[in-house]
Amino acid sequence: MNSVVVGQRWISHNEAHLGLGMVQSVEGRRMEIYFPAVNESRHYAIENAPVSRIAYQAGDHITDMDDVAYQVVEVNEQQGLLIYQCEDVDGNPHTLAELHLNCFVQFNAPDKRLLNGQLDKEDSYQLRYDTFLQLDRLSRSPVSGLLGSRVELLPHQLYIAHEVAKRQAPRVLLADEVGLGKTIEAGMILHQQLHTGQASRVLILVPDSLVHQWLVEMLRRFNLHFALFDQSRFETLSQEPDIDLDTGKQVNPFEMEQLIICSFDGLMRHPEMQSKLKQTQWDLLVVDEAHHLHWNPDDQSESSDKEPDPKEIDHKENDHKESDHNESLDITSVSSLPTGDDYKLVESLGQQAAGLLLLTATPEQAGIESHFARLRLLDPDRFHDLQAFKNEASLYTEHQSLITLLTSDDDVAVADIKPLLAELPQLLSEIHSEQQLTAEEKQTILDRLIDQHGTGRVLFRNTRSAMDNFPERQLHAYPMPCPEIYTPDDDEPMNIGFAGLTPEVELVPDVWLPRDPRVEWLEQKLSELKSEKLLVIAHHASTALALQQYFQKKHALRCTSFHEGLSLFERDRAAAYFADREDGAQVLFCSEIGSEGRNFQFAHHMIFFDLPNNPDLVEQRIGRLDRIGQTQTINIHVPYLTGSSQEVLFRFYNDGLNLFEKSFSAGYSVFEHYQSQLQLCMTELTDLPDELIAATQQTVADIKKQMEQGRDRLLELNSCRQPQADHLVEQVEKEEQANRLASYFERLLEEFGVEQEDHSSLSWVIRPSDQMKHAYFPGLKEDGNTVTLDRLKALSRDDIEFLTWEHPMVVESMDMMVKGDAGNAAMTTISVKGLKPGTLLLESYYTLETIAPKHLQLQRYLSLKPLRLLIDVNGKDLSAVVSHDALNGLSQPLKRKVGRQVIAQMKSQVQHVIDKSEKHAAKHIDDLKLSAKSKMKADLQAELVRLKELQKTNPSIREDEITAMEQRIKHCDYYIDKASLQMQGLKLVVAS
Numbered sequence: 007m008n009s010v011v012v013g014q015r016w017i018s019h020n021e022a023h024l025g026l027g028m029v030q031s032v033e034g035r036r037m038e039i040y041f042p043a044v045n046e047s048r049h050y051a052i053e054n055a056p057v058s059r060i061a062y063q064a065g066d067h068i069t070d071m072d073d074v075a076y077q078v079v080e081v082n083e084q085q086g087l088l089i090y091q092c093e094d095v096d097g098n099p100h101t102l103a104e105l106h107l108n109c110f111v112q113f114n115a116p117d118k119r120l121l122n123g124q125l126d127k128e129d130s131y132q133l134r135y136d137t138f139l140q141l142d143r144l145s146r147s148p149v150s151g152l153l154g155s156r157v158e159l160l161p162h163q164l165y166i167a168h169e170v171a172k173r174q175a176p177r178v179l180l181a182d183e184v185g186l187g188k189t190i191e192a193g194m195i196l197h198q199q200l201h202t203g204q205a206s207r208v209l210i211l212v213p214d215s216l217v218h219q220w221l222v223e224m225l226r227r228f229n230l231h232f233a234l235f236d237q238s239r240f241e242t243l244s245q246e247p248d249i250d251l252d253t254g255k256q257v258n259p260f261e262m263e264q265l266i267i268c269s270f271d272g273l274m275r276h277p278e279m280q281s282k283l284k285q286t287q288w289d290l291l292v293v294d295e296a297h298h299l300h301w302n303p304d305d306q307s308e309s310s311d312k313e314p315d316p317k318e319i320d321h322k323e324n325d326h327k328e329s330d331h332n333e334s335l336d337i338t339s340v341s342s343l344p345t346g347d348d349y350k351l352v353e354s355l356g357q358q359a360a361g362l363l364l365l366t367a368t369p370e371q372a373g374i375e376s377h378f379a380r381l382r383l384l385d386p387d388r389f390h391d392l393q394a395f396k397n398e399a400s401l402y403t404e405h406q407s408l409i410t411l412l413t414s415d416d417d418v419a420v421a422d423i424k425p426l427l428a429e430l431p432q433l434l435s436e437i438h439s440e441q442q443l444t445a446e447e448k449q450t451i452l453d454r455l456i457d458q459h460g461t462g463r464v465l466f467r468n469t470r471s472a473m474d475n476f477p478e479r480q481l482h483a484y485p486m487p488c489p490e491i492y493t494p495d496d497d498e499p500m501n502i503g504f505a506g507l508t509p510e511v512e513l514v515p516d517v518w519l520p521r522d523p524r525v526e527w528l529e530q531k532l533s534e535l536k537s538e539k540l541l542v543i544a545h546h547a548s549t550a551l552a553l554q555q556y557f558q559k560k561h562a563l564r565c566t567s568f569h570e571g572l573s574l575f576e577r578d579r580a581a582a583y584f585a586d587r588e589d590g591a592q593v594l595f596c597s598e599i600g601s602e603g604r605n606f607q608f609a610h611h612m613i614f615f616d617l618p619n620n621p622d623l624v625e626q627r628i629g630r631l632d633r634i635g636q637t638q639t640i641n642i643h644v645p646y647l648t649g650s651s652q653e654v655l656f657r658f659y660n661d662g663l664n665l666f667e668k669s670f671s672a673g674y675s676v677f678e679h680y681q682s683q684l685q686l687c688m689t690e691l692t693d694l695p696d697e698l699i700a701a702t703q704q705t706v707a708d709i710k711k712q713m714e715q716g717r718d719r720l721l722e723l724n725s726c727r728q729p730q731a732d733h734l735v736e737q738v739e740k741e742e743q744a745n746r747l748a749s750y751f752e753r754l755l756e757e758f759g760v761e762q763e764d765h766s767s768l769s770w771v772i773r774p775s776d777q778m779k780h781a782y783f784p785g786l787k788e789d790g791n792t793v794t795l796d797r798l799k800a801l802s803r804d805d806i807e808f809l810t811w812e813h814p815m816v817v818e819s820m821d822m823m824v825k826g827d828a829g830n831a832a833m834t835t836i837s838v839k840g841l842k843p844g845t846l847l848l849e850s851y852y853t854l855e856t857i858a859p860k861h862l863q864l865q866r867y868l869s870l871k872p873l874r875l876l877i878d879v880n881g882k883d884l885s886a887v888v889s890h891d892a893l894n895g896l897s898q899p900l901k902r903k904v905g906r907q908v909i910a911q912m913k914s915q916v917q918h919v920i921d922k923s924e925k926h927a928a929k930h931i932d933d934l935k936l937s938a939k940s941k942m943k944a945d946l947q948a949e950l951v952r953l954k955e956l957q958k959t960n961p962s963i964r965e966d967e968i969t970a971m972e973q974r975i976k977h978c979d980y981y982i983d984k985a986s987l988q989m990q991g992l993k994l995v996v997a998s
């Protein structure tokens with residue numbers, strides 16, 4: 007490679023869309039190239055960089071920064087930089103340094119290749135043309151970004167993903183009930199945002215115990231390769247840092263990867279990691295299990311950006327661990343806990359990140375304050391006043407009758423609806439009928455109501471009740487006498503209050519294991535259910551561990567344990583051992599941490615060795631089995647000690663809340679309501695009064711009714727509007743086109759010389775071959791890959807890769823096809839009556855191209871559909887007379903050697919017909935730009951108007967969303983104006 011000098015102009019082979027770059031700095035064996043067209047820089051090792059220097063020669067056409075065109079007359083070099091002596095269109099001389107060349111240029115040159123006789127095979131030519139057609143279809147698809155996930159197509163998930171992902175920098179709370187697929191929804195949103203270029207840097211923060219599961223889900227289901235950042239990786243990167251060539255400073259380790267998963271617990275233990283993280287910028291921040299974030303309205307004034315004091319952290323770290331650990335034991339203190347450092351950290355990172363996704367199945371687990379706290383992270387301007395929020399929340403119940411009417415299948419009289427709109431006069435204008443509302447009017451009013459629903463736009467919550475196909479839950483209760491060990495004569499009784507739920511922790515295992523009747527009962531149950539997998543959950547790690555050791559030793563039971571005392575790796579190993587169907591553990595003994603986020607739906611029996619003192623944790627525990635993918639009735643076994651607080655709480659949960667057999671998401675608020683009476687009975691070991699049970703049942707019934715009709719009904723409608731959701735599933739199925747992808751992909755493999763062997767229907771084994779066109783084919787492994795296009799097969803066979811139009815292998819190879827020059831110049835003969843032998847025709851096709859930042863998604867408006875022309879030597883356009891397919895049918899192959907000879911003889915005629923073709927194409931450019939602009943405006947302007955309209959009544963529309971949309975329209979307009987026609991392929995046709 008010649009010497010690299012600052013100011014030289016280079017292009018990237020892999021990323022042609024970056025335009026013409028400029029060497030920005032050279033340091034040792036590395037260089038930085040800045041690409042002004044997209045305002046991005048890249049660092050390369052000089053030796054093997056996939057870039058080339060651009061040096062024009064006399065005769066070439068070039069343009070300067072202001073788009074003025076010149077022809078090069080002579081080229082000189084000064085200190086490693088090229089100086090072009092050129093002429094403008096009027097023949098005036100100009101000197102243009104390479105530094106001033108236009109950055110908006112691309113380097114596909116089918117005309118040059120054709121004239122030089124570099125002819126491609128007909129198949130390559132057709133494949134290239136078809137690739138443009140496919141890319142055009144995919145980029146305009148309303149479900150673009152949602153095709154590539156290895157998931158069952160579930161309407162509620164697709165609906166949320168589609169709604170959220172189409173937003174610029176989405177900030178939402180994904181709060182579906184336990185096990186309905188929040189991780190999957192988040193993955194779909196990430197995939198869509200990354201695929202369409204809306205986001206490129208993503209940080210996911212998850213509890214320790216879920217790090218591995220997230221890594222695997224992101225990779226397996228969405229082909230997203232996240233890097234795991236734990237303490238040891240952070241420290242290694244900090245010790246061997248990359249140096250920024252510009253500043254000479256160490257590169258922040260969090261800047262070294264684009265997609266990072268980080269253990270939240272680990273992060274909280276490491277002040278330096280936190281401080282480095284706060285210096286980075288993210289397009290999207292995802293926080294799982296966000297209900298752990300504590301916020302106290304009374305310490306709002308504390309600065310979230312304050313650097314943590316390491317001593318304070320050490321101290322608070324213990325608090326944090328404690329509070330997590332004890333959360334369910336001391337629920338009364340949750341709302342009085344100080345705002346957690348974890349909350350402050352998310353607040354600080356969330357302010358810097360453009361988008362924020364918070365995930366929790368139990369948004370109101372610790373009351374409305376903590377729910378508000380999370381909404382506040384999403385949009386602090388909107389959610390700044392807790393009292394106003396509380397008032398607003400109660401307002402929605404007032405629209406119950408209106409919502410009931412609008413969602414009923416019955417006819418609705420205008421006279422009935424108008425009085426209900428008295429408080430919402432702006433919606434009256436939607437009614438045009440005189441007698442009965444039409445179906446459209448009903449829908450429009452409902453839509454507007456939902457749009458204006460304050461939390462509706464930021465909060466998505468699907469519930470089981472709104473879905474079919476969830477398995478039954480069956481409770482098996484086992485009362486047994488409380489043993490004397492828990493009621494010693496000479497000491498305080500251990501069977502009372504919240505402590506009485508787990509009395510065994512006060513004793514050593516050797517004492518309680520042989521005497522606690524739950525253990526003996528468990529022995530029987532395990533032998534009864536020998537052929538079943540069993541998940542046993544105990545609140546404390548010490549209990550889970552003691553049980554595991556006891557059963558392993560005494561019964562040689564195939565079992566393992568999962569608790570906070572294990573390392574991340576050990577926990578994953580335990581979960582995998584339990585999941586193994588053939589040689590795995592029969593029983594997993596799990597502490598409370600196992601009740602969060604993990605997927606154990608392959609088991610159908612679970613044992614509550616004790617009861618948690620928070621009803622949301624009951625739901626969390628059951629949610630390990632009661633989740634998507636569960637195929638059988640879930641058996642919930644609950645042993646409890648009579649004459650202890652366990653009996654009291656069991657009765658409250660079962661008789662009062664009916665918590666075991668039916669999912670009930672508002673359990674915590676009812677629990678909180680009756681907590682003092684309940685606590686009294688648990689402490690004094692008195693029976694729960696029947697009136698209390700009856701009152702609890704009534705409260706539950708009232709809340710359920712309210713949820714069905716009021717606020718939650720709106721929320722539910724917003725979270726999944728059924729007709730649209732079903733339509734999305736249909737659209738994905740339609741766009742998926744596995745058969746079409748199969749035949750297209752086979753041609754692509756052929757083109758790149760990749761070997762393929764049939765595996766089963768719609769599935770192949772593909773391998774590198776000696777005929778490979780390039781050494782590289784995206785994602786191809788040395789010993790081959792087994793791939794399928796069949797979604798069902800992919801869902802049941804983890805070992806097979808699921809290929810879709812959005813799989814990286816397909817996306818990248820299509821990109822290689824259109825960015826390279828393969829197939830862009832061909833020649834053929836036709837023999838048609840009336841066409842004189844020797845007559846020349848030229849088929850050409852163009853696309854409107856501009857070099858613009860990817861996040862603008864201009865491809866949605868600049869159609870990739872080729873503008874096709876068929877021109878004869880007189881410049882007549884025959885494209886309407888002979889279509890591309892018809893021409894194809896008439897074409898006969900021509901030996902390339904012969905083709906080259908013909909072109910050499912007829913070079914000036916060929917040049918002439920190319921020029922004619924260019925002139926014809928140029929006539930279309932204004933129309934194409936106009937159509938691109940009108941498509942863009944119809945889309946974005948309409949969304950802007952909608953946002954502005956909504957903002958008048960819905961304060962959750964943020965001002966920056968509106969500004970961002972206005973900017974986006976302005977930028978799109980600018981880049982469409984910059985667009986030029988790019989010749990993408992030429993086929994010379996000679997009549998014989």
Ligand SMILES: Nc1ncnc2c1ncn2[C@@H]1O[C@H](COP(=O)(O)OP(=O)(O)OP(=O)(O)O)[C@@H](O)[C@H]1O
Pocket residue numbers: 156157158159160163182183184185186187188189190191366367602603604605629633634635
């Ligand atoms: N569309 C889908 N296709 C196939 N499997 C799915 C789909 N959606 C969810 N699952 C599976 O269902 C289980 C639950 O999904 P997920 O973990 O996303 O739920 P969640 O709402 O995040 O659960 P939790 O509330 O426990 O955190 C997982 O095993 C997931 O892989």
